Amino acid sequence: MKTFLLASLSLAISATAADKIKVLIVDGQNNHQWKMTTPVLKQILEEPGIFSVDVATSPEKGKGIESFQPKFSDYAVVVSNYNGEPWSAATKQAFEKYVSGGGGFVSVHAADNSFPEWPAYNEMIGLGGWGGRSEKSGPYLRLRDGKWTFDTTPGRGGSHGKQHEFALNNRAPEHPIMKGLPAAFMHRQDELYNSLRGPAKDVTVLASAMSPKDMGGSGEEEPLIMVIPFGKGRVVHDALGHGAEAVHCVAFAVTLQRATEWAATGKVAQKVPATFPDDKKSIERP
Ligand code: ZN
16 A cells, blocks of 8 residues: 555656756856856746756866767756857757757856857857957847847947846836836846847847946946747847846846746746835845
C-alpha cells in the first residue's frame, strides 16, 4: 500500500513538472557577478510555479569553451546571463537553429554586451553595447515625436552613467508582457544602459527610461526592455539587472517572469501582483 501511494505520488509530481515551462539559464562568464545573480534569476523564475529552471554553466575563460554545448532544444526558453568568450561554431549554430525554429530567448543585462562578432545574435537582441560596437553595428534607437527612429550618427555603442533608481515608462501597454502594468513604474538602483547600437530590425520597445545627463547619461529616453522576432522565435532583450539592488526588485522580477513566459509561449497568464510598484517608489523583493 505504502509503495503504491509513493509510486502514484511521484507520478503526480513528475506530471506536474512535465507541464511546467522548461527554462535554461546560461552563464559561466560575465564581467558581472553572475554567481550572485543567477541564483536570484532562478528563484524569481521558480516563484510563479509555472517554470522549471535548469542552469548551464560554461567553462571559465580560457578553459575550453568549445565543450559548452547546452541542449537548447530541450527547453522552451533560454535566459542568458552570459557575457564572455565566443561559443563554438557548433553551439552558435545550434542556438540560431533553436531560436529561429521557435525557441524563446531572454537576454539579461550584460548578455547584450556579448558576441559583437556574431551577426545572428545581434539580430536577435536588436541592440547591443560595448565589445567594440559602433556605427558599424547599426543605428541607435531614438524616440522622436513619439516614434522610435534610427539614428546613424557615428559613435560608440553602449554606455552608462552612475547607477540610480529610475522610472520605467510602459511603451506597449497592450503587449502581453506589459498589459496591466502601470504607465510608469519605479525600478531599484541599476545601471541604465544608454546608446546601444545594433541591426534594430523589427524591435518593439516595451519599456524605456530617461537617461539623465546629470547622472552621466545620454539625456535620451533609452529602450530597456524590447521584443524582437527571430524566425519563428521570440526574443526579449532586458537590459536591466546589473547587481544586487537591481535584481532584488519587484519591477525587475515581475517583468522577467512575464517576459520569460511570453518568450516561451507567446502568452502571459501570470497576474500582476498587488505589490507592483507605481511611479513614486521602487519596491525591494521580500
Ligand atoms: Zn552592469
